[in-house]
Amino acid sequence: MDLLILLLLALLLLASPVALVKSSPSVPAIFIFGDSIFDAGNNHFNKNCTAQADFPPYGSSFFHRPTGRFTNGRTVADFISQFLGLPLQKPFLELQIQFLNGTLKRFPSNGINFASAGSGFLLDTNKFMGVTPIQTQLQQFQTLVDQNHIEKPVIQESIFLLESGSNDIFNYFLPFHTPTLSPDAYVDSMLDQVNKTINQIYQLGARRIAIFSLGPVGCVPARALLPNAPTNKCFGKMNVMAKKYNRRLEDIVNSIPTKYPGAIAVFGAMYSITHRFQTYPARYGFSDVTNACCGDGTLGGLMQCGREGYKICSNPNEFMFWDFYHPTERTYHLMSKALWNGNKNQIRPFNLMALATNITF
Ligand SMILES: *[C@@H]1O[C@H](CO)[C@@H](O)[C@H](O)[C@H]1NC(C)=O
Ligand SMILES: *[C@@H]1O[C@H](CO)[C@@H](O)[C@H](O)[C@H]1NC(C)=O
Numbered sequence: 001m002d003l004l005i006l007l008l009l010a011l012l013l014l015a016s017p018v019a020l021v022k023s024s025p026s027v028p029a030i031f032i033f034g035d036s037i038f039d040a041g042n043n044h045f046n047k048n049c050t051a052q053a054d055f056p057p058y059g060s061s062f063f064h065r066p067t068g069r070f071t072n073g074r075t076v077a078d079f080i081s082q083f084l085g086l087p088l089q090k091p092f093l094e095l096q097i098q099f100l101n102g103t104l105k106r107f108p109s110n111g112i113n114f115a116s117a118g119s120g121f122l123l124d125t126n127k128f129m130g131v132t133p134i135q136t137q138l139q140q141f142q143t144l145v146d147q148n149h150i151e152k153p154v155i156q157e158s159i160f161l162l163e164s165g166s167n168d169i170f171n172y173f174l175p176f177h178t179p180t181l182s183p184d185a186y187v188d189s190m191l192d193q194v195n196k197t198i199n200q201i202y203q204l205g206a207r208r209i210a211i212f213s214l215g216p217v218g219c220v221p222a223r224a225l226l227p228n229a230p231t232n233k234c235f236g237k238m239n240v241m242a243k244k245y246n247r248r249l250e251d252i253v254n255s256i257p258t259k260y261p262g263a264i265a266v267f268g269a270m271y272s273i274t275h276r277f278q279t280y281p282a283r284y285g286f287s288d289v290t291n292a293c294c295g296d297g298t299l300g301g302l303m304q305c306g307r308e309g310y311k312i313c314s315n316p317n318e319f320m321f322w323d324f325y326h327p328t329e330r331t332y333h334l335m336s337k338a339l340w341n342g343n344k345n346q347i348r349p350f351n352l353m354a355l356a357t358n359i360t361f
């Protein structure tokens with residue numbers, strides 16, 4: 001392992017124009033913004049929110065109880081936190097409740113999870129469900145910074161995880177959503193929010209930033225809910241839009257070091273990572289990369305897991321999808337490993353392990 005790190009460092013030194021100096025090997029905290037791929041239970045602590053996974057059998061494979069996470073165990077944010085050797089970050093709304101009622105004296109030193117399942121980069125995405133849009137997640141963080149609950153040096157050394165947009169793209173194709181924007185203009189409006197988000201977290205002190213692309217959204221079992229989507233293959237139009245967004249997102253990520261002095265950023269290629277699982281399922285131990293393990297109806301995508309009358313598969317570890325929208329914990333684990341120590345097809349210009357260990361500013 002040590003040898004690998006050294007080798008990696010050597011390669012980075014040779015390949016990168018950025019000056020790299022060996023620094024403190026630890027990341028004190030991670031701050032997490034996004035949707036259900038990260039949400040550790042914020043929606044559960046939000047009484048206004050109807051997008052929930054706080055009932056069985058969610059959580060059954062790892063926590064052995066529902067936590068509000070939209071999978072059977074840990075999310076991508078949880079795995080990354082564990083790779084960094086940190087305790088799992090608590091949902092902001094849980095901490096806020098405890099802080100306001102006096103049971104919490106200080107906000108935790110390992111970071112905070114602000115993500116809200118169902119949210120997007122666009123303010124209107126699933127607004128009727130009461131989800132917390134990314135702009136509000138940032139305001140929550142900003143308030144803590146303004147009130148000195150998080151120290152500036154900690155912010156600088158922390159990793160910021162940012163991932164959203166699947167819900168924006170999926171909703172574009174909902175039958176009751178009559179789009180006023182062309183696909184290109186819609187993707188533009190998402191990227192505009194990405195830019196604003198990056199700008200804001202940089203102003204608040206973020207310097208190590210990891211931004212993940214969208215997976216093949218058009219392959220989720222919930223596409224069975226859409227009248228115009230095929231169920232015998234992925235929804236091509238939706239994937240085309242996701243790829244368009246991803247390409248331009250990567251340009252934005254690449255521009256971060258020049259646009260924001262002192263900041264470094266990596267682009268997690270979730271689309272390529274996930275696509276490999278679908279192309280070579282057996283190689284990754286999957287027997288099913290199409291249907292939801294838990295749900296009902298076509299593709300298991302017509303009913304949310306845990307709702308009355310749901311069915312569940314006998315071995316979630318063999319399924320890529322846990323419920324109508326979300327991967328299983330096992331899929332999240334494979335994705336997280338690719339992001340942590342993967343190659344440039346998976347995360348670039350370097351992986352999360354390099355982002356965490358080898359870089360100073
Ligand atoms: C819930 O809705 C009320 C009324 O609109 C609002 O004041 C409150 O901030 C909301 N709570 C959360 C956690 O979003
Ligand atoms: C404060 O909130 C937490 C989280 O909801 C709860 O577990 C605890 O019982 C509350 N304590 C008081 C003193 O109200």
Ligand SMILES: *[C@@H]1O[C@H](CO)[C@@H](O)[C@H](O)[C@H]1NC(C)=O
Nearest residue numbers: 188189191192195252255259
């Ligand atoms: C976002 O920022 C990038 C890099 O500065 C810029 O090239 C791009 O035009 C911006 N995109 C939008 C949609 O504002």
